[in-house]
Amino acid sequence: MTMRLPRTGAGPSKLLLLRSELSPRDDDILTFLNRHRYATTTQLRDVFFAEHATPTAGTRACIRVLHRLLHNRLVARLERRVGGTSRGSAASIWYLDAPGERLTRPEGARRRRFAAVSTPFLTHTLAVTEAHVALIRQARTGAVTIERIDVEPDSWRPFLTRAGTSTILKPDLYAHLATPEYDDHWYLEVDLGTESIPVLLAKSRTYAAYRATGRAQAEHKVFPRVLWLLPAQARVDRLHAAIQTAPELDGRLFVCATTGQLSEVLEDPDAFATQPTDPEGRRKP
DNA sequence: TTTACCCGTACGTGATGTGG
DNA sequence: CCACATCACGTACGGGTAAA
Numbered sequence: 086m087t088m089r090l091p092r093t094g095a096g097p098s099k100l101l102l103l104r105s106e107l108s109p110r111d112d113d114i115l116t117f118l119n120r121h122r123y124a125t126t127t128q129l130r131d132v133f134f135a136e137h138a139t140p141t142a143g144t145r146a147c148i149r150v151l152h153r154l155l156h157n158r159l160v161a162r163l164e165r166r167v168g169g170t171s172r173g174s175a176a177s178i179w180y181l182d183a184p185g186e187r188l189t190r191p192e193g194a195r196r197r198r199f200a201a202v203s204t205p206f207l208t209h210t211l212a213v214t215e216a217h218v219a220l221i222r223q224a225r226t227g228a229v230t231i232e233r234i235d236v237e238p239d240s241w242r243p244f245l246t247r248a249g250t251s252t253i254l255k256p257d258l259y260a261h262l263a264t265p266e267y268d269d270h271w272y273l274e275v276d277l278g279t280e281s282i283p284v285l286l287a288k289s290r291t292y293a294a295y296r297a298t299g300r301a302q303a304e305h306k307v308f309p310r311v312l313w314l315l316p317a318q319a320r321v322d323r324l325h326a327a328i329q330t331a332p333e334l335d336g337r338l339f340v341c342a343t344t345g346q347l348s349e350v351l352e353d354p355d356a357f358a359t360q361p362t363d364p365e366g367r368r369k370p
Numbered sequence: 371t372t373t374a375c376c377c378g379t380a381c382g383t384g385a386t387g388t389g390g
Numbered sequence: 391c392c393a394c395a396t397c398a399c400g401t402a403c404g405g406g407t408a409a410a
Contacts, residue, residue, distance in 0.1 A: 126398090126399070126400090127398075144398085144400080148399085148400070
């Protein structure tokens with residue numbers, strides 16, 4: 086014989102109450118964290134508190150809001166070094182606590198946990214978040230309009246290669262951007278210099294194989310270009326050369342740049358293309 | 371009038387980067 | 391290797407505003 090015990094902790098009614106107390110901005114912050122898993126205080130400030138008079142004031146407001154969400158157990162905080170023990174700053178890293186994850190979970194989706202991850206995974210995840218934040222900053226200048234951004238796993242596309250192998254294309258980000266002249270479609274790959282050039286070439290071949298299926302062209306009208314974001318110019322040059330000399334890779338598909346060059350790439354993609362003629366991935370509207 | 375909240379400035383702390 | 395500049399995060403504090 087068993088007895089029913091009353092639920093402890095935050096039950097559904099309490100959660101509904103909390104949801105009604107959240108501002109639209111709170112919802113946006115939680116949704117952003119759900120999509121990206123992790124974000125630093127600065128990243129959240131740049132996305133959600135950019136209208137403040139000064140960055141400092143935005144930071145202050147951002148921290149205040151995050152502390153309120155922290156108090157409600159909607160978000161939690163890692164206090165870890167960004168970029169390892171020797172380099173990086175002591176940024177706070179925010180992620181969804183269990184109630185916050187439940188609140189933002191899409192209908193029918195499985196529960197996800199964000200607390201315990203390896204440092205390399207965390208660093209890469211934050212770098213992807215940073216790329217998205219950089220796109221938002223760029224959009225705020227008026228240079229481009231963000232039509233759509235997909236984060237993993239929404240950016241994933243399972244497919245069969247010509248050899249019949251079941252594969253999944255896994256871009257870190259998919260971005261559809263618009264300028265007055267062009268629609269630009271990008272697959273973004275964020276590299277932190279931790280993988281060998283042959284590994285990057287193998288990933289590049291996956292893009293080539295996916296392109297051969299014609300499915301992305303059907304989805305987007307063009308095949309998006311692949312933008313490799315790399316930590317240093319030397320690595321840009323190495324990957325650039327490796328792609329150019331790989332006979333099975335179409336250089337028109339790939340753009341290599343450092344993370345800091347992202348805005349310049351968006352301004353003039355052809356200047357960074359591995360093979361500048363006959364640009365792929367953009368289409369006149 | 372009191373309270374709670376929002377905002378911005380000044381400043382301390384701790385870390386990185388640089389030049390000698 | 392050290393001194394110094396620089397940067398980012400967070401706290402302290404005070405002004406402003408709207409609701410109770």
